[in-house]
Amino acid sequence: MPHDDLLDLARSIALEAGALAKQRRTEGVEVAASKSSPVDIVTEADRETERLIRDALAAARPADGFFGEESGAETGTSGLTWVVDPIDGTVNFLYGIPHYAVSIAVVEGEPDPLTWKALAAAVVNPASGELFTATAGGGAFLGAEPIRVAPAVELSQALVSTGFAYDSGERGRQGSVVSQLLPLVRDIRRMGTASLDLCFVACGRANAYYERTLSPWDHAAGALIAREAGATVKGLGDAAPSRDFILAAYPELAVRLERELVRLGV
Ligand code: LIP
Numbered sequence: 001m002p003h004d005d006l007l008d009l010a011r012s013i014a015l016e017a018g019a020l021a022k023q024r025r026t027e028g029v030e031v032a033a034s035k036s037s038p039v040d041i042v043t044e045a046d047r048e049t050e051r052l053i054r055d056a057l058a059a060a061r062p063a064d065g066f067f068g069e070e071s072g073a074e075t076g077t078s079g080l081t082w083v084v085d086p087i088d089g090t091v092n093f094l095y096g097i098p099h100y101a102v103s104i105a106v107v108e109g110e111p112d113p114l115t116w117k118a119l120a121a122a123v124v125n126p127a128s129g130e131l132f133t134a135t136a137g138g139g140a141f142l143g144a145e146p147i148r149v150a151p152a153v154e155l156s157q158a159l160v161s162t163g164f165a166y167d168s169g170e171r172g173r174q175g176s177v178v179s180q181l182l183p184l185v186r187d188i189r190r191m192g193t194a195s196l197d198l199c200f201v202a203c204g205r206a207n208a209y210y211e212r213t214l215s216p217w218d219h220a221a222g223a224l225i226a227r228e229a230g231a232t233v234k235g236l237g238d239a240a241p242s243r244d245f246i247l248a249a250y251p252e253l254a255v256r257l258e259r260e261l262v263r264l265g266v
Contacts, residue, residue, distance in 0.1 A: 003106075003119045003135040006080075010104045010122040010221075011133055013056045017049045017102045018126035021087055024048065025126075029094050040166035041090060046070050050086035053104065057082050067111040069217045080119070081111040083220035088123075089193030098127030103195035105220035113216045113242045121221035123195045132199040132225050140202050140228035149230045150204035152252045153186075155260065158207040161189045161197045165213040174212065180264045194246075198222025201248045202229035208249035208257050212266065219246050236262070 024045035031041045050070045057066060065076030068084040075081075082104065087093050089100035103123045107116035123132045132147075134140040140147050162178055164171045182188055189206060191197055195218060197209040202225045209226075223241055227233045232254035236245045245266065247258055 002137060004138070006106050006120040007122065007133060007135050007138075009057070009060055010082075010106060010120050011131065013053055014102045014104045014122040014124045015131065016056070017053050017086060017104075018124040020052055021045055021049050021093070021100070021102060022126035025093060025096065029096075031094065035166075037166045037168070039091070041094065042070060043087070043090065043094060045093070046087045046090060049102065050084060053082075053084050053086055053102075064106070065111060067216065069215060073111060080106055080108055081116070082106050083111060083116075083217050085195065085215075085217035085220075088195045088218055089191075092192045097192070099125065099191055099193055099196060100127065101125050101193050101195045101199075103217065103221040105224060107220065111216070113220065114240045116220075118220060118224035121224040123199050123221050123225060125196060132202065132222075134202075134225040134228040136224065136228070138228065140225045142199075142203050147203040147229050149201060149226070149250050150207055152250045153207055155185055155253070155256050158185045158249075158253060158257070159187055159189065160185045160257070161191060161200065161206045161209040163190060163192065163194060163197065163211040163214075167213070170213060177261065177264050177266050181260065184260060194218040195222040198226045198233070198248055201231050202226040208247065208253055210245070210247040210257065210261060210266070212245050213243055214241075214246055215243065223248070234258075 063078040065081035067073045085103040093100040105121040226248040233248045
């Protein structure tokens, strides 16, 4: 299939980086610094894992660009950029909650989620050993098994995942929206790792996921995996997913959920 070479590289590096993150978790994790707010933290393992990924990609594909959470962006000359969250779900990782991921995607075009075309993606949860992958037009997989979104359900029967910003003011506003959504759906899940939230929609472990204020590296890989599994993955209206908003769900449910969220003031 097209892009299998890119997928093989993403997969192998994600597994190697995941093994490093898991090792560092067993050795003990401490906060190295805070970023946008006192609760937006980075650990030394985040930085070390991104260095491993960045060095491996530079060795294998030196002409490609890089766009990572911890070490920033570097433009390449190949037209391809690797979008990397070395440890997505950093707070889960810090607390020893076994639900965090290495997320690696390669995109074509400018490294802008509003315009890029994702070509290949790998998301690995080192704690569970689960590896989600996809290529554009090649389908989505959990390990070697093809995955598909859950069939359409009524909004009242939908298990909906979401997440919250690191900014306390924005969290208050997001809490108001989710408290109004809660009685309208089956239930809410807040798992703490956007890339896995998107992969869970892809394999039917949740009916829908939405969030605001994500960074590009949080959703670059998971969005391709969910889309290749049959989900609608979108922003508000006709927009592509971005920091402003992302929603992933079975197509008919995506329409109903977005309409309700807009009514609730998302
Ligand atoms: C996290 C996302 C999560 C969101 C958190 C945070 P990080 O990314 O995966 O969905 O709710 O606020 O943004 O910071 O762990 O890479």
